[in-house]
Amino acid sequence: MSKIETINPYTNHLIKRYTVYSSEKIEYIINSAYRTFTTWKDVNLERRIQLIDNITTLLSQNLNTYAQLITDEMGKPISESKAEIKKCMLLCDYYKTNTGHLLADKWVKTEAHESFIKYDPLGVVLGIMPWNYPFWQVMRFAIPTLTSGNTILLKHASNVTGSALILQDIFEKAQYPKGCFQTIISNHNAIENIIKNDHVKAVSLTGSEKAGKIIASLAGKHLKKSVLELGGNNPCIVLKDANLDKYIEIMVRSRMQNTGQSCIAAKRFIVVGSIYDEFLKLFTAKIKELTPGNPSSDSVDIGVLARPDLADSLENQVTHSIEKGATVHFGNHRKANYYQPTILTNVKPGMPVFDEETFGPIASIMKVKDKNEAYKMAATSKFGLGCMIFTKDIEDAKNHISTIEDGSFFINELVKSDPRLPFGGTKASGYGRELSKEGLLEFVNIKTVYINT
Numbered sequence: 001m002s003k004i005e006t007i008n009p010y011t012n013h014l015i016k017r018y019t020v021y022s023s024e025k026i027e028y029i030i031n032s033a034y035r036t037f038t039t040w041k042d043v044n045l046e047r048r049i050q051l052i053d054n055i056t057t058l059l060s061q062n063l064n065t066y067a068q069l070i071t072d073e074m075g076k077p078i079s080e081s082k083a084e085i086k087k088c089m090l091l092c093d094y095y096k097t098n099t100g101h102l103l104a105d106k107w108v109k110t111e112a113h114e115s116f117i118k119y120d121p122l123g124v125v126l127g128i129m130p131w132n133y134p135f136w137q138v139m140r141f142a143i144p145t146l147t148s149g150n151t152i153l154l155k156h157a158s159n160v161t162g163s164a165l166i167l168q169d170i171f172e173k174a175q176y177p178k179g180c181f182q183t184i185i186s187n188h189n190a191i192e193n194i195i196k197n198d199h200v201k202a203v204s205l206t207g208s209e210k211a212g213k214i215i216a217s218l219a220g221k222h223l224k225k226s227v228l229e230l231g232g233n234n235p236c237i238v239l240k241d242a243n244l245d246k247y248i249e250i251m252v253r254s255r256m257q258n259t260g261q262s263c264i265a266a267k268r269f270i271v272v273g274s275i276y277d278e279f280l281k282l283f284t285a286k287i288k289e290l291t292p293g294n295p296s297s298d299s300v301d302i303g304v305l306a307r308p309d310l311a312d313s314l315e316n317q318v319t320h321s322i323e324k325g326a327t328v329h330f331g332n333h334r335k336a337n338y339y340q341p342t343i344l345t346n347v348k349p350g351m352p353v354f355d356e357e358t359f360g361p362i363a364s365i366m367k368v369k370d371k372n373e374a375y376k377m378a379a380t381s382k383f384g385l386g387c388m389i390f391t392k393d394i395e396d397a398k399n400h401i402s403t404i405e406d407g408s409f410f411i412n413e414l415v416k417s418d419p420r421l422p423f424g425g426t427k428a429s430g431y432g433r434e435l436s437k438e439g440l441l442e443f444v445n446i447k448t449v450y451i452n453t
Contacts, residue, residue, distance in 0.1 A: 004158045004185060009075040009304045009337045010295055018161050021185050026194065029182050033124045033151045034199035036179030041121050041149040045103060048147050052096040054174035055143070059089050066135065066166065068296070073160045074131050075304040075337065076258055077295045088139040094419035095440070099147050102437050103444075114451040119444040121149030122225065123201035126194055128215065130206050131157035131306055132261045132359075137206050138167050140417070144440040145204075146171075146180055153194065154183045159307060161185060191215070196222045202443050205229070206263075209357070209383075209428045227432030227442050229263070229424055231357035232385030234406075234415055235378035236266035239371055240274045242390035244282050247412060252286040254388065254414035256341060259303045260361035261310075263429075264386050264408075264415045267358055268347070269365045270374045276367045280345070283363070284330050287341050304337040305360055311337050314360040318342065321351040321364075329365070349380055357383065371396075375403050384426030386415035407433075 006015040021029070040048075059066065067081035076084070106117040127141045138154060145152055156164035164183040171181035184194070195203055195218045202225035205215045212230040219226035236254060238244075254266035271279050295303035305311045315334055321344065322328065331342030341361040347354050353364045368374045378387055386408035389397045397411045407425040408415055417423045422438035424430060433439050 002187070004161055004187075006073055006159055006161050007307075008072050009306050012336070015072060016162060018185050020187060021190075023190070023193065026184055026186060026190060027197075029153065029184060030124065030194065030197050030199050032179040033153055033182055036177050037121070037123050037149075037151040040151055040177055040180055043149075045100065045147075045149075048149065049096055049099050051174055051176055052092045052143065052147065055139075055170060056089050056092045056096075058170050058173055059085055059092070066163075069162055069166060070134055070160075071295050071303070073162055074134060074306040075295050076132075077297075077300045077303045079298055079300075080258060084133055084136050088135055091136075091139055091143055091419045091435075095143050095147055098437075099144070099440065102440055103148060105449075110450070112450045113453045114449070116449050118447045118449050119148065119441065120447055122443050122445060123150060124153060124199045125150045125443050126153045126155065126191075126200055126203040128155045128191065128203065128205040128207065128211075129157065131160045132258060132263075134160040134163040135167065138164075140419070140423075140434050140439070141204050141206075142167075142171070142181060144435075145443050146176065148440060148444050150201075150443055151180050152182075153200070154181065155186060155191060155194070156183065158187075192218050195219060195224055200224065202226065204432075204434075204442075212428075212430055225443070227424075227434065228430035229432075229434060230385075230428060230430035231383060232263040232265070232425065232429050233267050233355075233357050233381050233383040234264060234385055235268045235270050235381070235387045235404075237374045237378050237387065237389045237391075238269065238271040238275060238279055239374065239389065239391040239393075240272045241392040242275060242279075243392060243412075244275070244279060247390050248279075248282045248286055250414050251390070252283060252290075255363045256287070256290060256302065256361050257414075259305065259339075260341075261306065261359050263357070264417070266388060266414065267362075267364060268354060268378070268381075269363060270377050271365060271367055272371065272374055273367050273369055280329070280343075280365065283365075284343060287330060287343060287363070290341055292338065292340070302341060302361060305339055306337075308337060310359060311339055314339055314358060314362065317352040317356060317358055318344065318362060321347065321353040324348075324351045326351055326353060326364075331361075349377075355382075375400055379404055382428040385429040386410065386425070388413065388415055
């Protein structure tokens with residue numbers, strides 16, 4: 001039987017070896033999920049909501065243990081791993097507070113004696129989740145999907161298999177019926193058979209553009225609902241009136257959070273010429289203050305990339321961009337999985353660091369002559385996850401909201417996900433929404449009920 005190994009990307013030591021599930025075991029798990037669904041869907045909504053409290057308690061009680069597992073498996077600085085667990089707790093609080101009224105029947109006045117909208121669960125839903133936020137990405141899919149009455153299967157990234165199994169353990173300890181949440185340890189070649197299974201009604205993927213095309217094709221082939229949260233190449237527009245003293249740290253964090261391994265990170269800094277020199281000076285100074293090192297240390301800001309192949313890909317993107325004319329302003333040193341925070345200037349369309357998603361601590365800087373050119377360049381991307389604008393003229397920025405096609409538009413703040421607000425992208429960044437009411441309703445049957453006497 002084939003094996004999956006999890007490797008600590010900082011020490012390069014083996015953490016654990018896991019056996020890949022056989023096709024027979026996977027089929028058994030799917031059947032189990034379906035059997036559980038037939039009873040779970042009829043559990044009182046209030047009871048399903050009550051169980052969320054148990055998740056919060058377990059996350060709180062084991063915060064340090066879970067955070068250390070995240071850091072060991074994918075190299076995130078421990079302070080950010082702890083913040084990830086805390087964010088999961090905020091998610092739980094949102095859905096505990098709001099699911100009751102969000103899923104309540106909605107009465108609509110028509111000519112009927114009664115007419116209303118009812119929200120029924122779909123069935124078994126497959127979640128294919130990434131390694132960069134191994135708890136958060138799963139929880140933001142699992143909590144609303146389970147609470148609406150579905151059961152779920154988790155196919156997590158192989159390098160965070162320990163996190164995947166702990167997540168199943170959390171839901172079982174939280175007294176969710178066995179079969180509500182099940183992890184499948186498998187290679188990618190098992191995914192089509194899972195999706196085409198008649199018991200599986202939908203799939204949610206967070207991953208790359210390439211993975212999104214594959215999953216969308218499979219879901220379409222088998223007529224299954226899909227939600228795709230894919231890559232991003234978010235622009236950060238810095239206009240001439242931006243308050244750099246106030247916001248430069250936010251701009252740096254918008255690129256360097258999670259060692260740059262974030263789909264919603266700022267990847268293209270588009271700076272108006274009159275403020276460019278001051279921006280570059282302050283931005284560089286803040287980058288130099290970042291502390292690299294052992295991600296298990298509370299004092300470390302920059303960890304390591306999660307796998308050697310990811311570091312190889314990033315290095316190739318930078319190298320090819322330099323060959324096309326980009327300039328290394330700061331950094332660009334690599335040792336194994338560590339990639340030094342790097343600033344590239346003279347970046348233009350046609351370079352990999354402009355056109356593609358860069359998953360690591362690389363900040364690409366572009367100088368433009370004015371506001372109009374800034375917005376035009378920001379919109380020059382096949383991706384559409386989010387953008388951020390720094391300016392004192394809020395009203396003018398609001399007038400440009402529809403200029404950018406992305407799924408989010410942040411003014412004087414970094415793009416971030418929030419349980420209270422829907423999250424998702426457009427174009428090559430995917431479709432569908434997670435979080436908030438919109439995320440809760442992605443995997444329900446929005447049913448019209450019409451009754452005449």
